[in-house]
Amino acid sequence: xxxxxxxxxxxxxxxxxxxxxxxxxxxxxxxxxxxxxxxxxxxxxxxxxxxxxxxxxxxxxxxxxxxxxxxxxxxxxxxxxxxxxxxxxxxxxxxxxxxxxxxxxxxxxxxxxxxxxxxxxxxxxxxxxxxxxxxxxxxxxxxxxxxxxxxxxxxxxxxxxxxxxxxxxxxxxxxxxxxxxxxxxxxxxxxxxxxxxxxxxxxxxxxxxxxxxxxxxxxxxxxxxxxxxxxxxx
Amino acid sequence: xxxxxxxxxxxxxxxxxxxxxxxxxxxxxxxxxxxxxxxxxxxxxxxxxxxxxxxxxxxxxxxxxxxxxxxxxxxxxxxxxxxxxxxxxxxxxxxxxxxxxxxxxxxxxxxxxxxxxxxxxxxxxxxxxxxxxxxxxxxxxxxxxxxxxxxxxxxxxxxxxxxxxxxxxxxxxxxxxxxxxxxxxxxxxxxxxxxxxxxxxxxxxxxxxxxxxxxxxxxxxxxxxxxxxxxxxxxxxxxxxxxxxxxxxxxxxxxxxxxxxxxxxxxxxxxxxxxxxxxxxxxxxxxxxxxxxxxxxxxxxxxxxxxxxxxxxxxxxxxxxxxxxxxxxxxxxxxxxxxxxxxxxxxxxxxxxxxxxxxxxxx
Numbered sequence: 377x378x379x380x381x382x383x384x385x386x387x388x389x390x391x392x393x394x395x396x397x398x399x400x401x402x403x404x405x406x407x408x409x410x411x412x413x414x415x416x417x418x419x420x421x422x423x424x425x426x427x428x429x430x431x432x433x434x435x436x437x438x439x440x441x442x443x444x445x446x447x448x449x450x451x452x453x454x455x456x457x458x459x460x461x462x463x464x465x466x467x468x469x470x471x472x473x474x475x476x477x478x479x480x481x482x483x484x485x486x487x488x489x490x491x492x493x494x495x496x497x498x499x500x501x502x503x504x505x506x507x508x509x510x511x512x513x514x515x516x517x518x519x520x521x522x523x524x525x526x527x528x529x530x531x532x533x534x535x536x537x538x539x540x541x542x543x544x545x546x547x548x549x550x551x552x553x554x555x556x557x558x559x560x561x562x563x564x565x566x567x568x569x570x571x572x573x574x575x576x577x578x579x580x581x582x583x584x585x586x587x588x589x590x591x592x593x594x595x596x597x598x599x600x601x602x603x604x605x606x607x608x609x610x
Numbered sequence: 611x612x613x614x615x616x617x618x619x620x621x622x623x624x625x626x627x628x629x630x631x632x633x634x635x636x637x638x639x640x641x642x643x644x645x646x647x648x649x650x651x652x653x654x655x656x657x658x659x660x661x662x663x664x665x666x667x668x669x670x671x672x673x674x675x676x677x678x679x680x681x682x683x684x685x686x687x688x689x690x691x692x693x694x695x696x697x698x699x700x701x702x703x704x705x706x707x708x709x710x711x712x713x714x715x716x717x718x719x720x721x722x723x724x725x726x727x728x729x730x731x732x733x734x735x736x737x738x739x740x741x742x743x744x745x746x747x748x749x750x751x752x753x754x755x756x757x758x759x760x761x762x763x764x765x766x767x768x769x770x771x772x773x774x775x776x777x778x779x780x781x782x783x784x785x786x787x788x789x790x791x792x793x794x795x796x797x798x799x800x801x802x803x804x805x806x807x808x809x810x811x812x813x814x815x816x817x818x819x820x821x822x823x824x825x826x827x828x829x830x831x832x833x834x835x836x837x838x839x840x841x842x843x844x845x846x847x848x849x850x851x852x853x854x855x856x857x858x859x860x861x862x863x864x865x866x867x868x869x870x871x872x873x874x875x876x877x878x879x880x881x882x883x884x885x886x887x888x889x890x891x892x893x894x895x896x897x898x899x900x901x902x903x904x905x906x907x908x909x910x911x912x913x914x915x916x917x918x919x920x921x922x923x924x925x926x927x928x929x930x931x932x933x934x935x936x937x938x939x940x941x942x943x944x945x946x947x948x949x950x951x952x953x954x955x956x957x958x959x960x961x962x963x964x965x966x967x968x969x970x971x972x973x
Binding site for chain 1: 655656657682683684685686687688689690692696698699700709710712713714741755756759
């Protein structure tokens with residue numbers, strides 16, 4: 377039943393990994409900034425911002441995909457501006473898939489980092505300031521290293537969410553083999569084709585393996601970061 | 611270096627309004643918990659911002675509300691040793707120690723790594739992580755870390771509070787060493803009078819958000835009206851004295867002070883050293899004539915200057931021993947029985963063994 381992986385299946389895996397990696401890395405700075413704002417600052421509209429960040433978690437993904445299409449389509453206000461200013465086209469491109477995935481993974485990323493930031497003893501940052509470290513140095517040498525467990529956890533969740541993203545992606549960038557057909561989209565396509573069961577099953581196994589690998593890598597990273605901070609020999 | 615502080619700050623229901631200046635090697639901020647001691651330190655370090663006032667260290671103004679001056683904490687170059695050390699958990703001891711060095715301008719780096727490591731005996735700890743250090747070791751690293759940033763003033767916020775009794779003595783010894791060998795002025799917050807007597811020459815008494823009194827430790831400790839401010843500690847006068855003789859055979863040292871002499875157990879003090887000796891009021895007895903055959907080694911003649919108020923069994927009696935104030939805590943019954951009254955000549959009797967290592971500091 378399994379047979380060997382075909383080039384088109386491999387292409388879907390490769391594309392999925394690329395989209396997930398780019399979406400996770402690109403959303404990290406924004407995710408950290410949002411988490412920092414929500415964890416540390418009091419400002420009007422904080423509750424609203426918190427709710428907006430969490431929207432992708434509760435909205436139907438197809439809604440996100442459609443909104444992205446309206447905003448970032450080649451005729452959309454943001455899409456047009458991006459194309460004219462940077463020559464960047466998102467609609468029906470893998471970059472658009474990465475944007476959709478980033479948005480869907482953002483709440484998970486922000487939640488994990490925020491929890492980690494809130495657990496930091498802020499007097500450590502004061503101590504660093506009395507030793508002469510300015511704000512940016514405190515951020516780089518205290519805040520970020522101490523929130524690494526949350527950063528790694530958030531990155532894993534965002535990466536895994538991206539690997540599994542379906543609704544927003546197919547709505548925004550469609551299902552184009554080699555360009556926007558990620559693993560879930562490929563599986564969906566094969567299930568719609570007569571005789572595609574074996575291929576669908578092979579891709580499902582691959583999806584399970586990929587997710588497992590991501591989980592394990594992240595677990596190792598988090599444990600290492602924790603050991604560094606807590607000094608445990610676990 | 612002269613430190614001038616004049617600040618006002620409200621924190622919830624609490625209001626701090628404190629002004630004092632100090633010039634001593636160690637100045638103790640002393641008072642009960644909640645009197646605003648730590649708040650003063652945080653204001654000086656720049657971790658809190660006064661509503662009004664002025665803070666200057668030497669010729670450098672750190673904060674001045676009228677001029678709009680407010681130097682950021684990282685630019686103040688004020689060392690801070692926190693109660694619980696606050697070592698950076700993700701860095702090794704060596705990295706913790708060198709953290710502040712990097713930020714200090716080259717020309718102002720007076721602290722030498724090897725010297726500070728030797729002073730605090732940190733060499734065996736350098737490659738360890740903060741989580742693998744004992745409480746006392748953490749505090750030594752915290753002191754070293756603050757010093758290696760080459761601060762112009764060192765703030766210490768009850769650095770012994772989180773340690774057990776055995777470790778306290780150890781850290782006190784290191785603080786004495788740095789006071790005597792490093793020469794950076796220290797502002798030391800404490801509510802333990804033993805620490806103050808051992809370390810500090812100058813005392814700022816805080817009470818309910820204000821300065822109740824400032825002055826030398828010996829001048830303030832014998833002032834009876836300050837007793838409610840100084841609080842629950844075991845009251846007593848502090849006498850500054852010179853070691854004039856060591857009796858090695860009997861294990862005693864003879865100290866001289868204006869007004870008399872004291873014999874105390876030999877505390878490894880050398881002849882010619884100046885000591886601060888705290889004599890607890892309850893260790894002082896009074897007699898109207900010099901006892902002929904009693905075990906008291908110290909019999910000091912003086913006069914009664916004041917009798918404290920008291921409705922319990924005991925009262926504090928203030929004495930003048932040839933110019934040096936001393937406090938005695940005796941029963942009201944004895945006051946009545948002996949006819950103790952201001953102006954009356956008396957003898958103060960002090961057991962030599964009442965003075966121990968915890969009640970002596972090097973001046």
